Amino acid sequence: MALWATIMAGGSGTRFWPRSRKSMPKQLLALAGEATLLEQTVARVLPLVERERFVVVTNASQQQGVGELLPWLKPENLLVEPVGRNTAPCLVLAATRIQAADPDAVIVALPADHVILDDAAFRRCLKAAIAAADGERLITFGIVPRYAETGYGYVELAEPLQQSESHTVYRVARFREKPDRATAQAFVAAGNFLWNSGIFVWRADAFLTAARTHLPEIVEALAPYATVTAGRLVSGLMFRYADLPDISVDVGILERTTAVACVKGEFGWSDVGSWSALAEVLQSDADGNVSRGELVMLASSGNVVDAPDKLVALLGIHDCVVVDTPDALLVCAKDRAQEVRQILEVLRARGRTDLL
């Protein structure tokens, strides 16, 4: 049994505009540290996964960027989706090819654009998940909630299934979609609800068996591409992929199977879903400001500033996001950072696609 990694690097970058653009999405940016989020994601599991066992799923506009950051990636392990179809087709494609190469493979599947502050703790959790995935179980990583977030899905835990030295694996009672605030508060108070991180561990064969049961059309459509070369994969997917259901692995498979289990993790996870979320994972100054670039801050607090190319002076500014790029500047109230995509809609309507 060997561990493989599937890195999901197909996300678009609308919420980190103007730093992120269509061809430069969040995972290709160094938002939290010197390395890009993609590189950090790879480095996180590299101590446990051989380089030839990394499979990265991305799209055409990011293919070059991914290839430059991971030049050692085997060409046939860089899977290029012609169109985004959420996580189910992406993970079935990766598992199909991995199982063909290694019938005994165990896969850890990770989004390329999350932040994890404690990589060692993550790897300890990963080892517990691998132990629990020995069989048919599909393991999801649940995060102990830090507050009543309404933007995440939750995993409701049932009884413990397995206990390692450091981690407990639970049966999943059910998945809960993004709750309203009162429900989220009840989840956090109840104690047996975890944030659904979107990080998974499973045996390739177990996952494909579950997928064949619940999403047979996806498994059948992608089966012919189990062993074809990178070039033939691209041309083959071009004709099939757009017709696949646009569905997440959670909704399409995990919520429909009893084989799913959850390992409880605490390793400083964030999906950094917006500029304001960066403030949670980066070191801030005494006034709660998080910044990249040279700053002068007077009577200002709680700001997120990303302006590596020039000096930024803030005077009497609180809880704002300031992002400077050569052709666009964003100034945004922190509590509206989720709405940045509305700006992109305006730009699209104006025909300023050069700024998207």
Place this chain on the structure above:
Amino acid sequence: MALWATIMAGGSGTRFWPRSRKSMPKQLLALAGEATLLEQTVARVLPLVERERFVVVTNASQQQGVGELLPWLKPENLLVEPVGRNTAPCLVLAATRIQAADPDAVIVALPADHVILDDAAFRRCLKAAIAAADGERLITFGIVPRYAETGYGYVELAEPLQQSESHTVYRVARFREKPDRATAQAFVAAGNFLWNSGIFVWRADAFLTAARTHLPEIVEALAPYATVTAGRLVSGLMFRYADLPDISVDVGILERTTAVACVKGEFGWSDVGSWSALAEVLQSDADGNVSRGELVMLASSGNVVDAPDKLVALLGIHDCVVVDTPDALLVCAKDRAQEVRQILEVLRARGRTDLL
């Protein structure tokens, strides 16, 4: 009797940082329209003043910029102060040279960095002032206050001295320095207090007579430079100017003489003392935003944005100033725009003189 203009163009640019810099102060910027404030000031009186009767007082760091904007200016009429000594030495120097050239001259003295929205109304007011200045009277332009500004000095009016078709000239009871808020409110309520605009009209001989009485050391120190060439003026002032008292014409002369009178003006005057003051003199959109450059504004109001070189997107931002330049970006609460100079102090302390 011929009309001469003295343009005071020696101000530093701290309050419009980062657009204004040491060598590019406010009067050399096109803050309100296509032309610079200096050019607008010249254009305002050009219908009444021959070009060879313009005298501009500036400093070494702005000399080149002024020369480029006013290439027709006679070299001996561009007076370069080696160091700033407020308005009294500046206006005595100008009057000394003007009187030597034209003993019967009447001078209108204007700061180069004010905004006047209605030039025609200003010129009508100027004509009334010229009529009232025929003799010993020193005329100051008083502005009907629009609100209880605490940043301006006020002129307290006494009885009317002279009435033209459109304007009344009053005897000045006294000058009042920048008041506190309650006092300013009382001034506005009283009705006989005007903002002291810093624009003046006087005969050269009358002004120099008053100056000789109240600031004899300045008149004597500058008398030798009445007729020297531009080159000899520069070298001469280099040795004398720094020793002159640093004093305004208001404090040094006008407040000490009974010959002072005030013409009441309403011509859309502003000294645009800060970025926030621009909002009063520029056309704003329906949400009270004033801007230069392409903008996307969502849920934002009352902002001043100066960013000609890139798109600026504001989301949930109210009453802020945003100024983008190639090497520095300012984001500032509008009600703290007066404190921008504190940023320059920080930069100076850091040794970032390149940004001043």
